[in-house]
Amino acid sequence: xxARILTVDDSASIRLTTRVALSNAGYAVSEAxxxxxGMDKAQAxxxxxxxxxxxxxxxxxxxxxxSLRKIPSQTGIPIIFLTTESDADLKARAKAAGATGWLTKxxxxxxxxxxxxxxxxx
Amino acid sequence: MSxxxxxxxxxxxxxxxxxxxxxxxxxxTYDLTNKDQIDxxxxxxxxxxxxxxxxxxxxxAAFTHHCExxxxxxxxxxxxxxxxxxxxxxxxxxxxxxxxxxxxAEHDAVSTRLLADLxxxxxxxxxxxxxxxxxxxPKETLWRIRFGxxxxxxANGTNPLGLLDELRDLGPCKIRADLxxxxxxxxxxxxxxxxxxxxxxxxxxxxxxxxxxFIFVMDEMQIEITAIDAGKAAAPAPAPAPQKAAAPAxxxxxxxxxxxxxxxTASVPAVRDTSAAAASAADPKQNRAAESVRVPxxxxxxxxxxxxxxxxxxxxLRQLAGxxxxxxxxxxxxxIERLSGELRDTMMxxxxxxxxxLFGRFRRLVHDLARExxxxxxxxxxxxxxxxxxxxxxxxxDPLVHLVRNSVDHGLETPEMxxxxxxxxxxxxxxxxxxxxxxxxxxxxxxxxxxDRDRVRAKAxxxxxxxPNAALTDQEIFxxxxxxxxxxxxxxTNLSGRGVGMDVVKRTIDAxxxxxxxxxxxxxxxxxxxxxxxxxxxxxxxxxxVGGGRYVIPxxxxxxxxxxxxxxxxxSRGRSFISLRDSLVPFIRLRDLFHTGTKPDPYQxxxxxxxxxxxxxxxxxxxxGDHQTVIKSMSKLHxxxxxxxxxxxxxxxxxxxxxxxxxxxxxxxQQEAQMRIAG
Numbered sequence: 004x005x006a007r008i009l010t011v012d013d014s015a016s017i018r019l020t021t022r023v024a025l026s027n028a029g030y031a032v033s034e035a036x037x038x039x040x041g042m043d044k045a046q047a048x049x050x051x052x053x054x055x056x057x058x059x060x061x062x063x064x065x066x067x068x069x070s071l072r073k074i075p076s077q078t079g080i081p082i083i084f085l086t087t088e089s090d091a092d093l094k095a096r097a098k099a100a101g102a103t104g105w106l107t108k109x110x111x112x113x114x115x116x117x118x119x120x121x122x123x124x125x
Numbered sequence: 126m127s128x129x130x131x132x133x134x135x136x137x138x139x140x141x142x143x144x145x146x147x148x149x150x151x152x153x154t155y156d157l158t159n160k161d162q163i164d165x166x167x168x169x170x171x172x173x174x175x176x177x178x179x180x181x182x183x184x185x186a187a188f189t190h191h192c193e194x195x196x197x198x199x200x201x202x203x204x205x206x207x208x209x210x211x212x213x214x215x216x217x218x219x220x221x222x223x224x225x226x227x228x229x230a231e232h233d234a235v236s237t238r239l240l241a242d243l244x245x246x247x248x249x250x251x252x253x254x255x256x257x258x259x260x261x262x263p264k265e266t267l268w269r270i271r272f273g274x275x276x277x278x279x280a281n282g283t284n285p286l287g288l289l290d291e292l293r294d295l296g297p298c299k300i301r302a303d304l305x306x307x308x309x310x311x312x313x314x315x316x317x318x319x320x321x322x323x324x325x326x327x328x329x330x331x332x333x334x335x336x337x338x339f340i341f342v343m344d345e346m347q348i349e350i351t352a353i354d355a356g357k358a359a360a361p362a363p364a365p366a367p368q369k370a371a372a373p374a375x376x377x378x379x380x381x382x383x384x385x386x387x388x389x390t391a392s393v394p395a396v397r398d399t400s401a402a403a404a405s406a407a408d409p410k411q412n413r414a415a416e417s418v419r420v421p422x423x424x425x426x427x428x429x430x431x432x433x434x435x436x437x438x439x440x441x442l443r444q445l446a447g448x449x450x451x452x453x454x455x456x457x458x459x460x461i462e463r464l465s466g467e468l469r470d471t472m473m474x475x476x477x478x479x480x481x482x483l484f485g486r487f488r489r490l491v492h493d494l495a496r497e498x499x500x501x502x503x504x505x506x507x508x509x510x511x512x513x514x515x516x517x518x519x520x521x522x523d524p525l526v527h528l529v530r531n532s533v534d535h536g537l538e539t540p541e542m543x544x545x546x547x548x549x550x551x552x553x554x555x556x557x558x559x560x561x562x563x564x565x566x567x568x569x570x571x572x573x574x575x576x577d578r579d580r581v582r583a584k585a586x587x588x589x590x591x592x593p594n595a596a597l598t599d600q601e602i603f604x605x606x607x608x609x610x611x612x613x614x615x616x617x618t619n620l621s622g623r624g625v626g627m628d629v630v631k632r633t634i635d636a637x638x639x640x641x642x643x644x645x646x647x648x649x650x651x652x653x654x655x656x657x658x659x660x661x662x663x664x665x666x667x668x669x670x671v672g673g674g675r676y677v678i679p680x681x682x683x684x685x686x687x688x689x690x691x692x693x694x695x696x697s698r699g700r701s702f703i704s705l706r707d708s709l710v711p712f713i714r715l716r717d718l719f720h721t722g723t724k725p726d727p728y729q730x731x732x733x734x735x736x737x738x739x740x741x742x743x744x745x746x747x748x749x750g751d752h753q754t755v756i757k758s759m760s761k762l763h764x765x766x767x768x769x770x771x772x773x774x775x776x777x778x779x780x781x782x783x784x785x786x787x788x789x790x791x792x793x794x795q796q797e798a799q800m801r802i803a804g
Contacts, residue, residue, distance in 0.1 A: 016180070072281065079279055079280055080282055081283070081284070082281075098344070101281045103282030104282075104340075105341070109134060111172065111175035111179070112179055113175060121287070122282065123284075124290060
């Protein structure tokens with residue numbers, strides 16, 4: 004069975020890009036529009052990997068990562084966050100919150116797939 | 126927080142990529158084997174394709190893909206680039222820009238034609254034969270890697286086995302786990318990671334590829350990567366014996382010799398620091414990217430505006446503090462004065478960009494001009510690091526295009542003519558920039574035939590710009606070429622000779638409060654220098670009062686101030702001229718111009734302003750003094766008011782308008798012309 008990936012982003016275009024790129028690479032993709040929805044979906048359905056934006060309404064990505072890592076069933080799940088090159092501080096905070104890796108925006112779909120593959124391992 | 130429009134973001138990015146591609150291609154025309162430029166062009170095309178597809182520019186992505194494929198082959202050394210390929214891709218680049226700007230327009234015909242051209246160029250490459258094969262395969266190196274991941278790495282989603290797999294992908298590996306840190310079962314947290322690893326990998330890949338494996342954990346982990354056996358020949362896996370000799374401690378079984386391992390781990394952080402420093406030094410490009418932040422230009426403008434407001438508020442504070450005996454208040458006021466001054470200076474520096482961004486685009490222009498005119502042109506740029514306010518740079522682009530075109534079209538001779546004159550076939554156009562006392566001086570110099578004084582003069586006489594036989598200096602004659610409608614080109618070409626352009630150049634430079642100087646020597650070439658103030662945001666002004674209102678006159682335009690004697694005032698009624706050292710200078714009564722209702726001051730003052738050789742006097746009630754001021758632009762409602770170029774806020778919070786010198790001088794000249802007609 005193909006790995007299941009959750010994409011959490013308030014931007015419809017980024018969600019679409021992520022979904023298209025990852026579906027084409029053979030993954031099953033679900034979407035959530037903010038951190039709260041991401042939390043809910045992640046607990047309802049165990050994912051193999053989560054890709055999340057950091058700046059989102061209702062619940063931001065940092066809070067979501069931190070909260071997920073406190074839930075036993077969600078530790079160990081790779082979480083990749085989207086960030087901009089300029090925000091080194093945010094990157095460090097996301098790592099501290101428990102993120103696994105990051106992808107710099109604006110991103111190349113090929114690169115997203117490459118990073119997902121890297122983090123998921125063989 | 127709101128996000129910028131992704132399409133706009135993409136368009137901005139695409140414009141930069143296209144510029145990068147163009148620069149790379151043009152550099153390649155000088156050196157077809159330049160690896161850096163080949164990589165730069167390929168990267169540009171690759172990113173453009175990727176982002177294009179991401180943002181729905183499918184036609185762009187599909188088209189760019191073919192160019193990328195062609196360049197990928199060049200990059201991999203399968204074929205070598207040719208001038209033909211570069212030309213085709215340059216043209217394709219222009220088409221990509223059209224695809225970015227107008228994705229919905231009809232592009233198929235052009236796309237098809239260009240792809241056919243590209244296909245032909247690539248076929249020609251194949252026929253010409255592959256690039257010479259590299260002498261031997263890349264050298265393989267034996268690397269020793271020791272790494273320990275952060276304790277919570279697995280809980281945070283990092284799979285250490287995945288990392289080991291990635292190392293195996295680089296080449297044959299010997300992997301050993303160091304289990305010495307695993308605690309007793311009762312002290313063990315199942316999700317924590319206690320194991321570290323020793324890996325020996327033989328690979329032709331550079332060290333950066335090994336570091337890439339650890340990219341997401343690099344900052345929090347202990348890692349040491351050392352080359353043990355550099356330059357090792359390929360193929361056979363290294364025999365175990367020499368390895369042992371090279372690294373006896375590492376090769377010894379961990380269980381038997383736990384102590385050295387512990388010592389090594391302890392020494393790791395120090396070693397890691399140096400390796401990290403070396404890695405960052407080895408990759409300056411990546412460093413630079415991390416250190417610069419891209420900010421939309423309007424945010425800088427906004428910040429500049431705020432700084433301006435702060436300076437104004439500060440001067441109000443200074444006035445208040447001056448009237449107040451409180452010593453502490455004064456001390457704070459002085460501090461704030463110093464800080465806001467420094468802040469303003471820093472802000473100015475932020476707005477400065479190197480002229481390289483401006484000069485860069487001329488390489489393409491000259492490349493195209495050389496093709497159109499059949500002339501051989503060498504473009505030399507100097508002082509590209511000179512920094513100028515970004516607004517100035519933007520406004521300088523068009524005038525410089527005109528001037529460079531002019532140099533190429535009028536200045537440079539054809540190769541035959543140059544040979545006949547004993548010159549090198551290639552004509553030089555030198556673009557240079559330098560800073561001098563608050564101004565930037567940009568010169569466009571060519572080694573062509575120079576400006577033909579007699580022809581300029583004859584043309585000016587025939588078109589009534591000057592009186593026949595008028596005594597004019599060389600400088601005055603040269604300045605005539607900036608008159609509207611002036612052109613001496615014998616034939617109108619695609620480039621110049623239409624008589625439009627040079628007067629536009631003059632007007633733009635005037636608007637930038639700059640000046641143009643021309644020097645020319647027959648047969649040796651000409652040189653046009655533009656002197657432009659470094660910034661448009663701040664001017665030194667002369668503050669004057671007319672009726673109840675206060676106005677700022679740019680100090681650079683002020684020639685002198687004098688009193689309008691009662692006698693001259695009366696005599697000049699209806700004529701509005703003053704006699705200034707034997708020449709008549711027209712003057713404008715600002716009271717009349719602004720319809721001031723109040724009673725005039727008994728002694729009126731005249732401020733004589735000029736642009737180059739033209740002068741005009743402005744009659745004001747009072748001259749208050751000089752005043753450094755932050756320019757604020759007028760509202761949209763007032764954008765067609767020609768008399769003023771902007772406004773500023775004075776220390777007491779009131780507004781003073783800034784007079785537009787160019788417009789006022791023109792108005793004065795008109796007045797003079799009318800008087801001449803009246804006799």
